[in-house]
Amino acid sequence: MAGLRDTAIVVKLPGTFTKKILIVPSSPIKNFSDMPMDFILTPNASPPGGHYSQATVFENLVFTAGQLAITSAGERLSDGTIEEQTLQALKNVQAILKAAGSDIDHVLKTTVFVADISLWGKVNQVYSEFFGSHKPARSIVPTKELNHGFLIEIEAIAIKKQV
Numbered sequence: 001m002a003g004l005r006d007t008a009i010v011v012k013l014p015g016t017f018t019k020k021i022l023i024v025p026s027s028p029i030k031n032f033s034d035m036p037m038d039f040i041l042t043p044n045a046s047p048p049g050g051h052y053s054q055a056t057v058f059e060n061l062v063f064t065a066g067q068l069a070i071t072s073a074g075e076r077l078s079d080g081t082i083e084e085q086t087l088q089a090l091k092n093v094q095a096i097l098k099a100a101g102s103d104i105d106h107v108l109k110t111t112v113f114v115a116d117i118s119l120w121g122k123v124n125q126v127y128s129e130f131f132g133s134h135k136p137a138r139s140i141v142p143t144k145e146l147n148h149g150f151l152i153e154i155e156a157i158a159i160k161k162q163v
Contacts, residue, residue, distance in 0.1 A: 035059075042099035045092040046070035049147075054096045060160045062100040066113065066153040067092035068146070078149045082119045086126040089154040102158040104130070109137040113153040117142040123152060 040055035041048070046067065048054060055064045069077035069085035072095070077088050094104050114123055120140065136156075146153050 038100075040096055040100045042095055044072050044095035044099065046072060047074060055100050057100050057160070062097060062102045062156075062158045062160060064093055064096050064156045064158075066111075066155040067096070068148070068150045068153050076148060076150075078151075082122045082151050083126050085150060085152050086123050086154075087130065089152055090127070090130045093154055093156050097156065097158055100158075101160045103161060104158075105134050106161055107131075107134070107136040107156050107158045109139070109157045111139045111141060111155050113141045113143050113146060115143055115146050115151045119151060 035058070038057040039053040040057060040062075041053060045054055047070075048065070049070075052065050055062055057063075067089045069080060069088035070092070071077070071088065072092075077085055080088070090104075093107075093110075097103055097107070112123065112127070114120060117140075
């Protein structure tokens with residue numbers, strides 16, 4: 001975007017808040033083929049079960065596909081506890097992020113699909129232990145059922161680590 005200049009304005013909001021707003025001139029994209037995407041496939045996470053990639057990388061963003069509790073060897077843990085399924089799904093996300101040049105400390109947002117919202121306390125316990133002090137934005141989506149009888153599916157959006 002050579003030649004474009006960002007402009008910032010400062011807005012005084014009612015009360016004591018001041019908000020800085022960055023205005024970036026629009027630059028229409030003329031050809032999406034000039035904007036390459038990388039598709040991630042690592043043997044260290046569950047293999048795709050259909051026509052999709054484990055993740056797509058666009059510029060510095062990594063978008064993972066939803067991950068179920070399936071090991072890298074293809075073993076389905078659908079009979080496992082919600083804690084076991086949650087941990088395996090998170091490990092899959094972690095392995096895919098690593099293959100894409102990121103890690104869990106660079107996760108911006110997760111979406112967690114859970115088949116029974118009453119399991120949420122147990123899911124949240126495993127999730128919080130896994131992420132530690134890092135607290136990405138998160139959406140919880142209760143669903144009636146998930147593919148193959150799984151109790152949880154997790155997807156993430158992350159930024160790539162700076163090298």
